[in-house]
Amino acid sequence: MESVRGGAPVDKAVDFANYFCTYSYLYHQKDMLSDRVRMDAYHSAVFKNKRHFQGKTVLDVGTGSGILAIWSAQAGAKKVYAVEATNMARHARSLASANGVSHIVEVIEGSIEDVSIPEKVDVIISEWMGYFLVRESMFDSVIYARDRWLKPSGLMYPSHARMWFAPIKTKLVEQKNQEYQKSLADWSYFSQELNEAYGVDMSTLTMPYHEEQKKYYLQTSLWSNLYPGQVIGDPVVVKEIDCSNATLQDIAAVKSRFSFTLSGSDRLCGFAGWFDVHFRGNASNPADKEVELTTSPSDTDTTHWGQQVFLLQPPLVIEDGDVVQGSIEITRSKDNHRLMDVKITHELRSSGEQFYPATVCNFFIE
Incomplete structure (x- = not known):
């Protein structure tokens, strides 16, 4: 979703209009459906783990065009409830019919918090991830659906997620x-x-x-699609999420410390954040084939999520072996809970003559 300058407090109706309007257009759905990394991962997760879907009841939260609901039906689900908050629901309904699964896929127009489903489900599938994983806060809705509609033994697709953070160089x-x-x-x-x-x-x-x-x-x-060579220190995980039991409190804020040993005599231009998700099933019903979807910097496998880049002004001159350490804190914007405020505190310990004291930088993910 395109960013906007600034922010203002929004009520539920305005939030609905601002957030969901983009997803109601086919051109935006096309962008996501053209993301090969995204599509390959979800397709593999479903069809290499058909056992999780065959004869099961599935809930697709935020179905969009309906592609995940259709795949679930093709993999053998006996019933799929595909919930979509926008009028994209009519396109999803049409697509399900055109692909011969309308007798399995029931498209329900409305937000998951407002609709009613007649039974508990075996699987919840959703593509809920935003920039740096947490932007858009759609996982809130997935948690709500899980707590209300998923059977105790039910499966989450994806089942786990991680947020990564790394130092970078960039022009x-x-x-x-x-x-x-x-x-x-x-x-x-x-x-x-x-x-x-x-x-x-x-x-x-x-x-x-x-x-x-x-x-x-x-x-x-x-937003940027970085190359691996632009990462100048080993990435670290700043947040891990188990989708089966994560709570709203767990994801309301991300707080983590980091330490990077920098490589090369260059410049520390900032930091980058990205995510990966995994389809593992659960402990009692593990996946036959675990699948990973990653949005890490790549020479070839880029995604529409890319990476989020936080620039330092000015960049810091570094020597090979210097250490940058500090902390990152990500909280929801007070003006719009779907956007994020980011505070990065960093200190460079240089092996050379350079000295950089602890610095606090505030950023916004819009």
Whole structure:
């Protein structure tokens, strides 16, 4: 979903409009259906573990185009409830019919929190992941569905998730700083022209404008598809989630410490975050074939999720073997619970003459 500048408190109706509107268009569904890594992982998870679906009742939370519901039916499910909050539901219903599974797949239009399902289910399948896993907060709805509709022995697809974090080098630092400086120069030229042409002094708004632009250009995380060579320290896991028992409290905030030994004499330009999910079944009913979906930096297997990049302004000069350590804290935005506030505290221990004290950087995942 495209990011927007700034944020404002939203009620449920506005949140529904802002969040779900994009997913009601086929062009956006096409982007996700064109993601080969995403599609291959879910397809393999279902069809290499048909035993989990054959003769079972399945709930697809946020079915979108209905692809996961259709696959579940093709894998042998006896009944699939496909819940979709937008009018994409009518396309999902049409697609299920065109693929000969409309007698199995029942598409229900509405949010999972508001609809009623006539029975408990054996499997919940959902593609709920957002940027850096937690953006969009859709896992809240999956937890709700699990607690209300999943049988005690039921399976979650995916079953586990992890959030990864790593130091990186990138040329995006200079690009975003140049864009920021240009935006300030544009304001200066604009306000001068307005004053000369219309006699209105805009200077009282200069500082708020600068703060707004700083947030957008320098503090908002960036979507990027990084290459492995841009990662300059071994990635660490900052959060693990067991989808079978995770609670809302478990995912409301992510707090973790990190320590990276940096490789190469270069620059520490920032940090990147990504995720992977696994389809393992559960302890009493493990998958016949465990499948992983990863959004890690790759030369070939890129995804529509990419990675979230948090740039340091300015970057830090490093030597091979330097250590950067600190902490990351991810919390939900007070203005919009689907967006995230990120605080990264970092300190560089250099083996050379450089010295960088502990620094706190605040970012926004929008």
